[in-house]
Amino acid sequence: MIKYHANKALIAISLFLLHATVAQAQQAPTAEIEKYRAMIADGNPSDLYEMAGEELWKKKMGPKNASLEKCDLGMGPGIIKGVYAVLPKYFKDTDRVEDLESRVVSCMESLQGFSAKDIINGSFGKGKRKDVEAVVAYVVANSKGMTINVSVSHPKEKEMYELGKKSFFYQAGPMDFSCASCHADPGKRIRLQDLPNLTEQKGAALGWGAWPAYRVSSGTFWTMQYRLNDCYRQQRFPEPIYISDDTIAVSMYMAVNANGGKMAAPGLKR
């Protein structure tokens, strides 16, 4: 419906410059990547997703011909400012801890009459899930720079955190990987990619606070659900079901660990 154009020329030039600078300065390649990120940060193409998301938020749609403007994302109906910094949280109406994506899907179902099942069974970047992603970009952008402050005061929130922690350390599959295999020690890298230590505040704030993000390599906007899906793929696990409890539990673990840090999303990644 709405096309998201990336500034491909800028990215191509930047990639060329990256190659050139890396070749010159092999001593500190990660520092060069940081420079490259800073260079393109002014033109983060997730702006385009945010604009599309704002339109979708306000537009009457679906079998019930309603907008999402009455959706309660956690701070009351229609309140967007700062809400991403307090998610995931427990919602009484669904009796569930929800992350932003599951909450947007809940609202699309309850307010607009869309089928949550269809969105769950769909694919990233396609169909109604693509609309969810745009709404996510819009909501997240309205928490940029705010302090992450996720609650564990409700028993179900506390429980979700504990389940998420257990999942974070759960080793399985043909490579024996868990999230902790790569994200439980400081100063580690896969190839040249820095790995945040998500078990402590600083690393968790860096990791949780940077997503969702626009990914230059794939030319698409990745929500946290998309990011987790690809983590599990590389972990050689079976596929996590979209907005399933495990994905929300692991998000809860990271978000609570990140408390006190700054929400920097929507970010920009390689």
Place this chain on the structure above:
Amino acid sequence: MKKNYLIVFLILPLFVGCSITDQKFDKMMKNSFQSKGIASVDRLNQDDAQKYCSDPATLAGKGDPNRAEVIQKANMATIKQPASGKYMGDWKSGERVAQSGRGATWTDKPEAANGGGCYNCHQINKSEVSYGNLGPSLWNYGKLRGYGQEVVTYTWNRINNSKAYNACSNMPRYGHFNLLTEKQMQDVMALLLDPNSPVNQ
């Protein structure tokens, strides 16, 4: 009243050795994943080593050392030495195996060759600057350790099943889970232990 006691007696044993959180966790995992491509849900079933190493206390060095020893012995017993007695292949092919990080994900085809992904975690040939640091540097591997049979067998075993030496080693068990073929492992061996390999210059 009597009936209530009976119910408690019937339910109680279910919780022994398995907390309510554990039960909820198992249910969550079961309901949160689906098979896709070659990555089916049975991958979530853990063996002894995976169970032991999923406990944060174990990773913090507070695991039961006896259990670690049992796991290491069991893993050691699964290692097959090369049928031909040949440990060393071609280092050039070994470099390609070390470079490729492909394989075993739900987007990989079952018939496609896996990579070893060695550079993901190790420095190997110094001319490759894009290497990870989850594992130790393997630069000058043979030059530093020598080329004797003891080193050769240890290296073969370590590639096949790293958990034979360290129950919670982060390195995938390439032979144990058939991630690499015998030939691929011989080639990686040569990359590390052929005196002519660039790694040993």
